Amino acid sequence: MKLLLTSGGVRNPSIRQALDELLGRPIEDCSALCIPTAQWGHPMCGPVSARGFVAGTPPWGGLTSLPWRSLGLLELTALPSIGEERWLPWVREADVLLVDGGDATYLAHWLRESGLADVLPTLTDTVWVGVSAGSMVLTPRIGSDFVEWAGAPDDRALGLVDFSIFPHLDVFPTNTMAQAQAWAVEVGGPAYVLDDQSAVTVVDGRTEVVSEGVWHRLG
Template sequence: MGLVKLLLTSGGVTNPSIHEALVDLLGKPVEEATALCIPTAQWGHPMCGPVSARGFVAGLPPWGGMTSMPWNSLGLLELTALGTIDEERWMPWIRAADVLLVDGGEATYLSHWMQESGLAALLPSLSDTVWVGVSAGSMVMTPRIGADFVQWPGAPDDRTLGLVDFSIFPHLDVFPENTMADAEKWAAEIGGPAYVLDDQSAIRVVDGVAQVVSEGHWRRLPEESPR
């Protein structure tokens, strides 16, 4: 049984090419799809909190976007709550969803709660489900995020789920510390294959095959040159 299909974005569904990739993965228009949004990663990052979490859930700028798309239905799933209720109750919610919209924040915190809640163990059985990550919601699928991105004091190290074989440096040129020079130093520390993505770029992964979808700038390190 295949793994959940992945659309690993830096800034969300920000342009027609990423939107087209999402619809292709869903196999139907978003208007016919059921979605759950997961804000959990926000609680682990010192720059996030109630206002930004509400922004993501409500689809408000500058935090939202995906949740304001015209889904057939949209629900909220908070991973920190799942350990307190029966699996028989929450697993059907996830299995019924066509897409999981997973917000950014702190990737090691998100990884922790994906494992604690049981969602990580469930992923291999969700071969018809699409996972759309934003920033940390994408980075959580990688083997490592690099020490610079660890902001949760409870993280033992920078390791995350490792469901893909590459790492992600998001938000290229969005923040002062997210330059290509910063990304090159980060990649040297990571030591494995990595993608540097701006907010107009994403990575589509199906059956372990990764394909960049971009209307902006991206780079694969160390093999390829800037695009």
């Protein structure tokens, strides 16, 4: 997969340009599926914010309000009950997966339970655009501070990339650089601290930061 791992979505021209380059053709020619599942695992999220992400309305708009050729909804919690023969073609036909934030451990759980986690390595041409937890879910660990789902056994995620992500730098009172440094000690290994104007791209194992804001690499 080609990865665009954002803190706050496509917030500036640099991140939008990175998305266009990953897609390789005009966004108007691309089909997208949006995945709101992580929201159900976080106590600060719910029906209003989930609808806002899907509908692309402020302040949750951004990814789904881009001019996609087609835009569909993929709810991971429903997939085990309908069978892979139905949902797998939807995923394979999509050019991009738009994965919203919430709780990354809940999202990781349902990526595994649905079977989509096993399929991801085969989607070589698909672009994954993550927001917050939608980005963190691909990392090895998210850190205990970001675990809000009561059913999470620990802070481990899918580990499809070899670095962790601390999102929303200076957006929330607890998301300070001092907190990020303590978090980095806990998760171990390389990590990126991103504000909402920053993102990380991963293509063929090559990692680059795209930013019009503030970011740091730790570890």
